[in-house]
Amino acid sequence: MPERVVGRRLELGTLAGLLDEVERGRGQGALVIGDAGIGKSTTVAAFADTARERGYVVAWGRCPETETLPYWPWRQAFRALGLSTVLPEDPGTGRTSVFAAVADQLAAATAQHPAVIILEDLHLADGPALALLPFFIGLLPELRCLLVITSRDNAVDVAEPAAEALRALPPSWVRIPLGGLDREATGQLVTQVLGEDTDTAYADVVHDRTGGNPFFVQELARWHAARGTTSTETPTGVRQVLERRLARLSQPAYDVLATAAVLGEDVDLEVLAALDRTTTAEVLVVLADAVAARLAEVDGARMRFAHSLVREVVYSGLGVHRRSVLHLRAAELLAGLRDADPGQVAAHYRDAIGQPDAAGRSREFALRAARAAQRQSGYEQAVRFYRWADLDDRQVRLELGEAQVLAGELAAGRDTLRAVAQEAAADGDAPTVAQAVLAMGGGVGGFEVDLSDTEQTDLLASVVPQLPDDALKAAAVARVALGRIPTDRGDGPRQLADEAVRLARATGDARAEAAALAVWCDVFAGPDHVAERVAAAKRMLALATGDLALLLLARRLLVVALLEQGRFTEADVQIAAFARAVLPLRLPLYSWLVPIWNGMRALMSGRLEEAESCIAEATRLGEEADSVNAPLMVFALGAALANTTGVVAELQSYVETVTLPFIGNPMIDGPSAYYLARSGAVDKARGIVRRRVRDGLDAIPKDAEWLESVAFLGAAAGVLGDDECARLTFDALTPYAGLWVIDGVGGACLGSVSLFLGRLAAQLGRPEARALLDAALEAHRTAGAETLVMETEKALAELGAVHTAPGTGVLRRLGATWEVTWRGVTVHVPDSKGVRDLALLLARPRTPVSVLDLSGPGRVHGADLGPVLDEQARTAYRERLRELAGDLAEAEDRNDLARAEKLRVEQDFLTQELAGALGLGGRARSAGDPVERSRKAVSMRIGAAVKVIDGVHPALGRHLRASIHTGRQCVYEPEDDITWHCQSTAGASLGESSSTQSKQEGQHDHDRRQQGRPAGR
Known part of the structure; x- marks a missing residue:
């Protein structure tokens, strides 16, 4: 299908199929019908390209809106076919003889080359053009020709003669009606106009406004491109097309559409009739013209505009005064109905600009609409209506702030509520202060409380003594307990949480008790109270019936406690229930948890791509919710995924963006140390571990993060080989x-x-x-x-x-990679000559191996290439070594361990280079020496392999740097007794011997060499 045509594959296929019949010698006809701008011309133009590719002559004729010569579209088509017959300017002159000549010439022309004749806009054809059509149709079966006609299909645009001609087309003709594009095709067309980065949501808006009409779609997209933002204006080209259509309606039909435009796009016919001050039957009669013109649809008791743009053009055509009067009449009419939507009533009063009492009535109904939306968890709609209400009223602003928080406008909502709380505190209004501060955390339960905002806690604590012992006080005491957690390491928060539960139960208020229990679960978080938290969360579920926020909070607390106990089946049930309650409501404040939990479970099951997709979804929803907690959980899931897949670069990114700012916080020490060690920052990781070992684990609060922090610390001890930290964390974790x-x-x-x-x-x-x-x-x-x-x-x-x-290690080749296991950590590195050299050395600890053996048998050695280093290079190396000695002494004096290590590495390299460049008596060694050339090559590739391993396994990298010695003879000399299991391919072992054995074997080799016997492997 041609690239410029979107969403017409079926129609083009139908037309192409007719060409097959023409090629069999049977002429065919097709009618392509549809609304203005629906894509008739574009579709037949694309088909014409296909026909030309198949060897057809394509002839066009178009019926113009202006007056022209008789037979005008036929004249154009016949001229393109090369027919010499001249159609008369007087349609009544010699018609029979002229038509006969046309028939003869058409038969001759199409016999030589098959033809496609396209007559566009037949609804505009004049009498002579229509008179020739039946004659041509009669000839068609004998011609190698396809006749394609396009026409509009509504009663307003198609005159009766043309309509009669279309009705008279033979039944054998193929009729191809074109409708609006679907959403996917609309999106493709918008993308063609705007480019690849088109917002899907914008494409959906365009589809809704245009009904998929391609002309309108392109006009809106170009309008958008010209302005750079989503515009609700109607493009000039679209307006002109629709205004011409509307101008052909009868005045009564237009007036009914104007009244309907005030009511909306989908209108109840009884309401429309009442507003138009007539009957439903009369409205239906009048609407018949609009329906025939494809400007409106009637379905049962409702009328709908064909698409939004029709309503927009009709509505904008009303004068300001007429619109205002109609809106006032609509508001009063709807307000009197029993099941009136207060939001609609408020909107009509709001648009009744300048009408008496309209503004006040709009605020009244807006408040009703806001509270109704709040009760139904429609928080975004509630925010909109609250802003229409009386914002001079403190209670309205309190409710607005609560709705903003629940709608995901956390920062704005908390600002609104803070202002209300401060104002109420100044007036001594303790209950309002308490309500405002509780709402800042998402309600009495506190789904997302900003624990860093101590002003909230202090403000709430200051008014608690002024509150009576009721449900509000119980919730306030519970929130104070929660807010004291970061600053009070004693029993204060727990005592307050117990007091809140006691107060709530004494009131008999289920919501208050559920809210208090939620805080109790947070205050008593940690490994010592898991079973109690499961019980508390289950009681919350029983108490929170009818309160969505508390119900979701109960499920969240229960999910976490069940996960800690390893009861994953039960946790999955709660996750599914949470998702069913949240996802249909599209509430970002709660929704981001669903992909987090789904991603966690996917990662556990090994579905890595699904976990990655969940991370992206949770990120998006967390941003929509303006949540502080969402990015932390996204980090947790992302870090776990990177750790599982061994993507060190991602771990480094997580460390730099999340954990580094918190280094020094005892709670963050464990994850920080582990991820730093895994990402290669060994010195920083070791510093954290040693500090935590020195200070002890008591500094880590034994709360929800304690178990994770200590477990991570133990994992870091494994990577770093820190046995003291391993013992400390083992003892701490054992009870759990x-x-x-x-x-x-x-x-x-x-x-x-x-x-x-x-x-x-x-x-x-x-x-x-x-x-x-x-x-x-x-x-x-x-x-x-x-x-x-x-x-x-x-x-x-x-x-x-x-x-x-x-002490053990495994080095095993797996195709293009090697699996390396050391100190309980397994990593994978790519295959290279250097890793193969390491495998040979590790399999023979403390046994020197010649670089020629490592270079491989059958090596061809070249001639002497001169000294390894010339005199100038040797002098420069010696000078740099003197500088390094001074720099190294300075670094050690300042205890700059990182700089000292770098200087030592450079010093060792230069020393080895000089040593390798000099032979006996300090004479320059020849670069052509085959042993020397192999020494350099082997040393470089072993060094590169160790560097790669160090990047993914710092502890092993450090061990290999200290234990591998390269030169003309290479040797692995570990300090301790080590056993390595090395395998180059499946079933091909390189060796499995301990360094203790190798000490003895090395001595035996030495003895045999001394006796002139060959050394064993």
Whole structure:
């Protein structure tokens, strides 16, 4: 299908099929009908291109709106076909003989070349043109010709002679009605005009306004492009087309449409008749003209405009005064109906500009509409109507602020409520202060409370003594307890939470008790009270019936507690119930949690693409909600995904944007240390771990984040090989072996505590490591957590390989990558010659290997290429080494460990280069020396391989830098006894020996060499 034609594939296919019949010698006819701008000309023009490609001659004739010579469209077509017959200027002269000549010439022309004749806009054809049509149709079966006619199809635009001619077309003719484009095709057409970055939402707006009419779609898109914003104006070209159509209506029909335009796009006929001061039957009679003109539709008891643009043009054509009078009459009429929509009434009064009492009545009905929308959780509509109401009223502003918060306008809503609270405090209005502060967190339960805003808590605490012992006071005390958590590390928040629950139960108010229990769950968060929180959340569910905010809060608290207990099936039930309640309402404040939880479960099950999609959705909804918590949970899920897939670059990004600003906060130390270590910032990670070990774990608040923080700290200890931290975290986590580590409100599931304990036990060489990992494996399998099952199985495999010994490693080739396991952490690196060299060295610890062996057999060595380094280079190297000695001493004096390490690396490199460049007696070594040339190549590729490993596994990278020595002989010399299992391909082992064995084997090799016997491998 030609690129310029959108959404007409079926119609073009139908026309192309007719060409097949023509090629069999049977002429065909087709009628393409539709509204103005619907795409008739574009469609037949695209078809004409297809016909030309198939060898057809294409002839066009167009019926103009202005007066022209008789037979004008036929004249154009015949001229294009090369016919010499001249049609008479007097349509009554010699018609029979002229038509006969036309027939002969048409037969001859089409016999030579098949033809397509296109007659456009037949609804404008004059009498002679219409008279020739039946004659041509009679000839058509004998011609190798396809005749395509286009015409409009509404009674206003099609004159009766043309309509009669169209009705008289043979039944064998193919009729192709064109309707509006669907949403997808409309979007494609808008994209053609605006480019690839077109907003889908804008394309949907265009479709709704135009009904998919291609001409109108393009006009609106061009209008939008010219102004750079979404405009509600009607483009001039569209207005002119519709005004011409409207001008052909009878005056009564136009007047009814004008009245209907005031009521809206979809109008009740009884209301329309009452507003027009007539009867429904009379309205239907008058509307018949508009329906025939395809400007309106009648369906049962309702009338609809053909599309929004028709209503817009009719409405804008009314004078300001007439519009205002009609709006006032509509408002009064609707206000008197029993089931009147207060929002509609308010809008009509609001548009009755200048009419008596209209403004006051608009505010009255706007407040009714706002409160009705609030009750039905239509918070965005509520905000709109509250803004129409009387904002001088403090109660109205209080309700507006509450609706803004719930609609996702957190910052604006809290500003509104803060102003109300401060004003009420100045007047001594304690209840209003309490209501305003509670609303700042999303209602009495507090779905999203800004705990950093101490002003809220202080303001609320100042009025609590002035409140009677009622439900409001219970909710206020509970919120004060919640607000004290960041600053009061003692029992104060817990005592207040207990007091709030007692107060609420004494009042017998279900909402108050549910709100108090919600805060109680937050205050008593942490691993010591999981079972109590499950019970409290379930009681909330029973109490919160009818209150959506409290019900959702109860489900959120229950989901988290169930996840911590590993009860994933029950948690999934609650997640599904939460989603069913939230998603239809499109409330961003609550909705962002759904993709977070779905993403967490997808990641557990190994559905990585789904998890990534959920992250994007949660990000979008969190931004719409203006939520502080959403980005944190997006980070948690994203970091877990990056950790699972080993994408170090993403982990670095998370560290830089999220954890770095919080380094020093005991609660953040664990995640910070782990992600820093995994992303290569080993020194920073080690500094955090050592500080936390020195200061102890008591500084970490034992709240919702404690288990996660300590577990991450233990994981960091594993990456860094810090046994002291491993012992500290193992002891702290041991009482909670049956729980699961959950990030925040379910941002990520990091696994059962048993997994963390099992890894720590393996690192420390404790005998319970296997039992702990077995328990973790069973828990992960029961939960269907495939990624965690794989992780646990790896830990068990490593444990089995080392037989609980602390020093072990695995280097195994998997096609184009190598799997490297060290100290309980498995990473993957790409295959390279350097990694293969490492595999050979690690398989033979403390056994020197010649660089020629590493270079491979059969190597062809070239001639001597001169000295490795010339005299000038050697002098420069020595000078730089003297500078480095001074710089290194200065760095060590200042305790600048990072700079010192960099200087040592450069110093070692230059020293090795000089050593490699000099032979016996300090003489320059030849670059052509095959051993020397291999030494440089092997050293460089081993160094590159170690650098790659260091990027994904810093602890192993550091170990290899300290243990691998390169030169003419390369050797792996670990400080401790290490066992490596190295395998180059499936089933091809490079060796599996410990460094203790290799000490002995190395000595035996030395003895055999001394005796002149060949050394064994």
